[in-house]
Amino acid sequence: MYFCVNKYLMTRSEENYIKTIFHLGRKGTQEVATNAIAELMETKPSSVTDMIKRLSEKDLVNYKRYQGVSLTALGNKTALGIIRKHRLWEVFLVEKLDFSWDEVHEVAEQLEHIKSDKLIDSLDRLLAYPKFDPHGDPIPDKNGGFKERDRELLSEVPINTGGVCVGVKDSSATFLKFLDKNGIALGNQIKVMEIEEFDGSLNIEIDGRKMQISHVIASNLYIKANDGI
Amino acid sequence: MYFCVNKYLMTRSEENYIKTIFHLGRKGTQEVATNAIAELMETKPSSVTDMIKRLSEKDLVNYKRYQGVSLTALGNKTALGIIRKHRLWEVFLVEKLDFSWDEVHEVAEQLEHIKSDKLIDSLDRLLAYPKFDPHGDPIPDKNGGFKERDRELLSEVPINTGGVCVGVKDSSATFLKFLDKNGIALGNQIKVMEIEEFDGSLNIEIDGRKMQISHVIASNLYIKANDGI
């Protein structure tokens, strides 16, 4: 098949594999391991091998036995398309249907597989072309254009650093509900006041209010440091 | 399986069969034939038999070999849930995303399978609880409540009858585009002025404008007759 724009022929399962490989490929720059895919997708390595072969057949991934897998240009573009849909739907659910940020992911996992360019582009327009999803993750544009916002983990910045909370690393419902309960949200001004040597916990000031958070919490919050004067 | 609320375990294919059986069951009051299902779903009778057995196993349909099939109470409720979703999504596409009424069906066929009560009920609220979809078909409420609007085919009403165009029987893109081209839309006032004996074509007045339409067209337009004084 020459020039196979296979976007519309892909199964849901294939799309989910491509998306997972994309996410795993971002972290390390190297090839993605079969076991890593299996673990993240809660499936068996043998199933992964099967699927990888099919994806390789369709020119979505580069694959050599025992050597791990990586996305081709086509695979990458496909992944960005799915992620665009996922994140736009998440914005829709929050902005238009009053979902909370811990409820959107599950439904977006389904909606991201709906096939219609017109649908997703109209949705984009309805939402006024948002650049970030409810968890602070960037939304690829129509052409897969991606602006990775420059941000740092709260746990990694030096003392006295102030900035805006712009994202979460873990976007599990558990963590998000924890943040809600403690009044931590995207957009808040956060300043690191003190770091406990003993357990790495942080004393922070968040929108003027003082509180203490564990290292684990801090290592799952992204801030964008305030512009130095 | 006792008390199996299987709504969330159903496959897309199963849902499509249930929906088709529902639609076919509405017309004639009797059992639905295997061949009728196969034809409407563009599949083979043997495939239908296969699926019917599975659905029967799950208590969604009543089935006796060679005797046709009908929905159980559970099957009926399931069908109404899917149709509710389909039609609400169609309204969404037209009202919020500026789709035209001939573009919505295909996408709604996909969206109707998204599983989330919260999603569909929020969508219902966003749309202000619409009672009819863009083609004039009634939208079941949360509990499957259905108000079949009383309406008649334009081809069946006597001469001089006037009424509002409230629906289409055929909602194929071809027919809908034809109506667009000829300035016929839901909400128009239509009055039958004359019926040609030769070919059954009708002279009508539509929102004041006179035009002639074939019998085929008239037999695919529903009107609600004006209240007599």
Place this chain on the structure above:
DNA sequence: ATTATAATTTAGGCAAATCTAAAAATTTGT
């Protein structure tokens, strides 16, 4: 009442996506 026709079901097979168990290749530890 047979026979012909039509509808439906069965039998057997195939592709996608998964699994378990076993084999093969790679990596690690000494």
Place this chain on the structure above:
DNA sequence: ACAAATTTTTAGATTTGCCTAAATTATAAT
């Protein structure tokens, strides 16, 4: 360098959903 541990792949089975071809049952025609 070689054995042990780990990772990955293969082999073979299962389920869903579909197909073709053949058999069965029901219906219509004479």
